[in-house]
Amino acid sequence: MNDSFNPEPQSARLIDPRETYQPPPKLGTPWIFEDQIAANRRGTFLLMIVFSMFLVIIVWAVSYIYHQNAYMLAFVAAVVAFFTSFFSFYNSDKIVLSMSGAVEATKEEYPHLINTLEGLTLAAGMRGVPKAYIIFDSAPNAFATGRDPEHAAVAVTTGLLEKLNRYQLEGVLAHELSHVANRDILLSTVAAVMVGTIVLLSDWVLRSMWYGGGRRRRSDRDGGGAGAILLIIALIAVILSPIIAKLLQLALSRRREYLADAHAISLTRYPDGLAGALETIANDHEPLEVANKATAHLYIANPLQEYKGWLNSLFSTHPPIEERVARLRRM
């Protein structure tokens, strides 16, 4: 038993402290996930198309630079991109979980975690309980992944279990469960895998151009204005790709966090739990070692070291914690 939660009374979880029933708090958005689910499905589809096109363009650009058979290679890339999209739709959750070094939590070892998760699933009226995963890292953080509630997983760090009390943990799990219920996880997980691929690929291309390709390209150049323009476009595509990947993540991430916070409160009816959890997480300056640029947007709070500044806030995957807490306290 390494169930190391803060000592709290061994009583049942008290959701509604009054004896009479209170209807859920009024949210800015309707208390129905359908619209969001549809939007997330569309978004995922769009993302797959954009990703495929991007891959094709990059491959074409690179093969143009190297005077290879550009159209042939671009076609191969299209096929590869199609299968990658397909594969990541079904397996991205496993990829992300193994990237983060998460292991499945058993009920024997973490009874409270599992019980709370199952309870919140009941409160949300969802079918199927997401699997619980543990990341052995002392930085408190959590994320959810999977393509639908039946194939979802919620991962929490051991630091989160140690540093939060029951109600705070409940708030965090409710937040993650809202991501599951409205299918944010589908879009963000597929995005994580694809952005990871793009960044990796463009990194590799840039590097190989820098060290290997430059001289060869200049020596057997066939010249011509059109060729030069295409070359410039190709270069721009390669340089821009990580930035575009980044912007893609941003579009996915920020507004969703507010929405998931609000939905979490309609499950727990206890804003102070999540607000306290976010503050604890914000005040903890330890970076999460298993997180990287591709998976950062999945987490409940930015796991990477943050540098303040307007440019950084423009590129931040998460809304500022102070703002999220302020919104929660107003509920």
Added chain:
Amino acid sequence: MPYIIALIVVIVIIILFAIATFNRLVGLRERVRNAWSQIDVQLKRRHDLIPNLVETVKGYAAHERQTLEAVIQARNAAMGAQTIQEHQQAENMLTSTLRSLFALSEAYPNLKANENFMMLQEELSGTEGKIAYARQHYNDVVNSYNATIKMFPANIIASSSGFTEEQYFQMEDGERSVPSVNFNR
């Protein structure tokens, strides 16, 4: 002639609307039933845990016959409950007898240290938590169903085809340790 056509169109629209409303109400009522069955599963789980708990306590505090029997009795009454009203009363009774059982266990350090007892306690409080969650969901669903059948024009369909208000499921909580939260600020 044009009047007849207009009349027919109006009647068809009304009928289609009535069908749509009826189906919506059926769907909502199904959700209520489904939400109730979620509570029921958890209540059964709670009832199943109790004999084990009583056996474990008996091993250390057999002479506390009165408390143990009260728990068993309350559990049997809860299992026999039919209506929501009965469930409410029986579960509240069970909660209070369990509370005195756990209060009693404070006097027996050996019992409190018993692995099985600790596991049952966590299991039971976990299940009570789940009952609370399921109850919240059920009440949410009942809330929206009741609101719908009272609203015009759905109330006409509802009253003519036997959709009646569903009851909320209220339960006393084991302990009042969470500060009350006001959402209407």
